[in-house]
Amino acid sequence: MTTAPVPSSDAEVPSGAEEFPLLAEANTPKALRALPSARLPDLAAEIRAFLIGRVAASGGHLGPNLGVVELTIALHRVFESPHDTVLFDIGHQAYVHKILTGRSGGFSELRRAGGLSGYPSRAESAHDVIENSHASTVLSYADGLARARRMSGERDRAVVAVIGDGALTGGMAWEALNNIGAGPWHPLIVVLNDNGRSYAPTTGAVAAHLAALRRGTGAEAWRNVFTDLGFAYLGPVDGHDTAGLESVLRAARALGRPVVVHAMTVKGKGYAPAERDEADCLHAVGAIDPATGRPAPGTGPTPLSWTDVFGRELLRLAGEREDVVALTASMLRPTGLHPTATRFPGRVLDVGIAEQHAVTCAAGLATGGYHPVVAIYATFLNRAFDQVLMDVALHRLPVTFVLDRAGITGPDGPSHHGMWDLSLLSMVPGLRIAAPRDAERLGVLLREAVHSEGPTALRLPKGTPPADIEAVARMDGVDILRRSPHRPLDVLIVAVGPLAQACLEAAALLEREGIGVTLADPGWIHPVNPALATLAARHRLVATVEDGVRTGGIGAALTQILQDTHIPTPVTVLGLPPAFIPHGTRPSLLSQAGLDGPGIARGIRTRLDSPPPASAIAGAASGTSARGTG
Numbered sequence: 001m002t003t004a005p006v007p008s009s010d011a012e013v014p015s016g017a018e019e020f021p022l023l024a025e026a027n028t029p030k031a032l033r034a035l036p037s038a039r040l041p042d043l044a045a046e047i048r049a050f051l052i053g054r055v056a057a058s059g060g061h062l063g064p065n066l067g068v069v070e071l072t073i074a075l076h077r078v079f080e081s082p083h084d085t086v087l088f089d090i091g092h093q094a095y096v097h098k099i100l101t102g103r104s105g106g107f108s109e110l111r112r113a114g115g116l117s118g119y120p121s122r123a124e125s126a127h128d129v130i131e132n133s134h135a136s137t138v139l140s141y142a143d144g145l146a147r148a149r150r151m152s153g154e155r156d157r158a159v160v161a162v163i164g165d166g167a168l169t170g171g172m173a174w175e176a177l178n179n180i181g182a183g184p185w186h187p188l189i190v191v192l193n194d195n196g197r198s199y200a201p202t203t204g205a206v207a208a209h210l211a212a213l214r215r216g217t218g219a220e221a222w223r224n225v226f227t228d229l230g231f232a233y234l235g236p237v238d239g240h241d242t243a244g245l246e247s248v249l250r251a252a253r254a255l256g257r258p259v260v261v262h263a264m265t266v267k268g269k270g271y272a273p274a275e276r277d278e279a280d281c282l283h284a285v286g287a288i289d290p291a292t293g294r295p296a297p298g299t300g301p302t303p304l305s306w307t308d309v310f311g312r313e314l315l316r317l318a319g320e321r322e323d324v325v326a327l328t329a330s331m332l333r334p335t336g337l338h339p340t341a342t343r344f345p346g347r348v349l350d351v352g353i354a355e356q357h358a359v360t361c362a363a364g365l366a367t368g369g370y371h372p373v374v375a376i377y378a379t380f381l382n383r384a385f386d387q388v389l390m391d392v393a394l395h396r397l398p399v400t401f402v403l404d405r406a407g408i409t410g411p412d413g414p415s416h417h418g419m420w421d422l423s424l425l426s427m428v429p430g431l432r433i434a435a436p437r438d439a440e441r442l443g444v445l446l447r448e449a450v451h452s453e454g455p456t457a458l459r460l461p462k463g464t465p466p467a468d469i470e471a472v473a474r475m476d477g478v479d480i481l482r483r484s485p486h487r488p489l490d491v492l493i494v495a496v497g498p499l500a501q502a503c504l505e506a507a508a509l510l511e512r513e514g515i516g517v518t519l520a521d522p523g524w525i526h527p528v529n530p531a532l533a534t535l536a537a538r539h540r541l542v543a544t545v546e547d548g549v550r551t552g553g554i555g556a557a558l559t560q561i562l563q564d565t566h567i568p569t570p571v572t573v574l575g576l577p578p579a580f581i582p583h584g585t586r587p588s589l590l591s592q593a594g595l596d597g598p599g600i601a602r603g604i605r606t607r608l609d610s611p612p613p614a615s616a617i618a619g620a621a622s623g624t625s626a627r628g629t630g
Helices: 021-025 029-034 037-058 069-078 095-109 138-151 171-182 205-215 242-255 272-276 306-320 338-343 355-367 378-393 421-425 439-450 497-512 530-536 554-564 586-592 597-609 614-622
Strands: 085-088 159-164 188-194 232-238 258-264 324-328 348-350 371-377 400-404 432-434 456-459 473-475 478-483 491-495 517-521 524-526 541-549 571-576
Touching: 021 037, 029 069, 029 095, 037 069, 037 095, 037 242, 069 095, 069 159, 069 188, 069 242, 085 138, 138 159, 138 171, 138 188, 188 205, 188 242, 205 232, 205 258, 232 242, 242 258, 306 324, 306 338, 306 371, 306 400, 306 439, 324 355, 338 348, 355 371, 355 378, 371 378, 378 400, 378 421, 400 439, 421 456, 421 524, 421 541, 432 439, 439 456, 473 530, 478 497, 478 530, 491 497, 491 530, 491 554, 491 597, 497 517, 497 541, 497 597, 517 530, 524 554, 530 554, 541 554, 541 597, 554 571, 571 597
Parallel strands: 085 159, 159 188, 188 258, 232 258, 324 348, 324 371, 371 400, 400 456, 432 456, 491 517, 491 541, 541 571
Antiparallel strands: 432 524, 473 478, 478 517
16 A cells, blocks of 8 residues: 655645646546546555645644545545435545545635635535534435435435444434335445544444454354344455455445445554554644644644643542542543543443433433533534433433533534533523633532532533633622722623633723723523622623523523513623534634624623613613613
8 A cells, every 4th residue: 555655844735736646637526537546546645645734734634534545535436426425424534525526725724714614515515415513413314315316216326325433333323224224225325434433442332343343253244233234234345445445335336225335444544643643543633743743843832721621620529539420422532531531440431422322321320329420522412402401400410511612612613613502501400500711710610510419511612721810709609800990880791601801801991981890700600690680780781791602591591580580781692693603713703703802892882882772761660671682
């Protein structure tokens, strides 16, 4: 196998015909199919060199894409996209697909605002049909699309679903397999990209079964879970042998029925730093030195992230209390659980990409006398809302959810922004939600959470905590971070978690204009602390500032409290719009949403300058209140 040349650390990897002649020649599926087979190993090497250079400069998913180069080449040589449909589960491994469908020129702007998405994007190309970005869903998409093709008489249009072995740990994949195999049969090709990993090595009984298939031992070579579910099974095949892959894929297409093609691949293939990386084969990287795979020169030491601080504090709590256990859904390191798993391996459970099981398993652990901490990305907890509601909250169980990447995440785009959880979780009876403003408060609030008798949740953003922000006063559990001296009580700003720093900047700007400000951080943001209603009654305006959608979040809850207590102070809710926000940097996206210091000040100033609506005046006169949101 030809190995990808590794660019020097100071060299830009070009994308022109001179530097990558085969890549320039075969940059569409039609041109790729016309390329002689003998030239495919060199094309694969060029693609790997291109990926290493471009992703090293911009950051992104490197290891997964290096592992599917030959597989993607074979797919686009056998199937005629977009007439045939190739679907990718999650989609972070679709960079090679983008390169081969004419988008290599856009990789200099990968994951940057206005540039190429890090996932399939329907707006970018007709070759991108779905942009799911969450795991274990592709087989259901494929089932529905294949049924539609059969019902409309388009049986010549193949449907191919590429799914990793890690995603097969998710229950939704097995729901789809159950339905597809039961019939009526329609042509559907499941390509199992088996590299033995998601982030870390795949675990569980499914992983063990796939390992037996890879060995080709005994009866497992001809009868397995897929054949028992009604699928034909072809493989295992070397996922880096393009000719072998093409042969098997053509055979699969000719069967005209559901079939699993089992391809064995190596995550990070052809790039030594990725193949040597025990953590995750350089699954996702920032800017790196392409020669070494380490952070690029000049980036300085990596500061502690919110995730790092959580991991440190959880380890401390686990050392103090034997009843503290932790669970995650195939994201041990990304959610900060690795230190605790290393020190207390029997008390940390990685359930695979199975968020629903993680939550209800935690409920069982809590029923058995333990206090589970479920560490999960905020966007992925959406998948287990029913379990949070009915399996944890209904039973008033002491389970703590730590929601990493809450709010705007940045370059991963709409599927990964953790902006929905406040609206969803605020509906759950008995669930208390906290949002720390800094590292010190994270430790305090986490400790309070694991000592709670009912369910709790902590929201942590992506990035680095600011310097600790000291409170100037405390009122019934609410930290007062700023109070304008010798000024009228014009506006009460209620800051949610890490937006406290931007609210401090906004308060300073408003004070320069003679506007009096009280800045409050409740820490525990839901249910609403009654002290906030007391504070609101003393001000002309309340402004809530949160990094969740404006509808149904903390601002809406405070508005309801003021209505219920007949406090006429109007509320303006500053938050994210109820929309799918594209990829970009976290600071720029927050600024666009008006959630940086100047934007917050502007939103408050605009509301103070506006006359109250007639309904609010009438409500105040009658002792009721009509709330407004901005």
